[in-house]
Amino acid sequence: DTAVSQTPKYLVTQMGNDKSIKCEQNLGHDTMYWYKQDSKKFLKIMFSYNNKELIINETVPNRFSPKSPDKAHLNLHINSLELGDSAVYFCASSQETGVQPQHFGDGTRLSIL
């Protein structure tokens, strides 16, 4: 069973559109994250949620809105897509406290035409 799953795996769309990426984890973790990996392969955190509450927001444009309907899901909605949004987006999860590592999904490759 996949621990952290993201859909879709690939997303190709036009500039200006609105799109969503879904993430689900079956590990029973309390905290979930979104990361962005750009064309230069730098991986940067965007958001983290703990029990549906926003914990980290790394000055991401407000066109990006994470939504957590329950602690097993953290979806990412992006409005008015721009060329610079093209990247691979990774979802991750971890236990709430201590030194527990983060577990990552396999990413969603977003391409803006």
Added chain:
Amino acid sequence: DAKTTQPPSMDCAEGRAANLPCNHSTISGNEYVYWYRQIHSQGPQYIIHGLKNNETNEMASLIITEDRKSSTLILPHATLRDTAVYYCIVRVAGDDKIIFGKGTRLHILP
């Protein structure tokens, strides 16, 4: 900015031990050393972490120097499937934010 320094790339022969170094000279007493790797087209995968003692699990061993300013990840018997970018990260316990640097691209040679 990442608080670690790693060589950009390394080669290792298949079946040999791969030793990946990491410098973290500004590490503070409550920061752990973590290692992740990213195989092409996959998400980062946790490998191992430690505070000051050496650690070993089914994937790798982590050797941390006594002054904690550097560490080495050891893959005891490298296989072609170990070809990946390896990230060394320092992180305070309970801090959810992981800062990834550029990592080391490890090539396993047949």
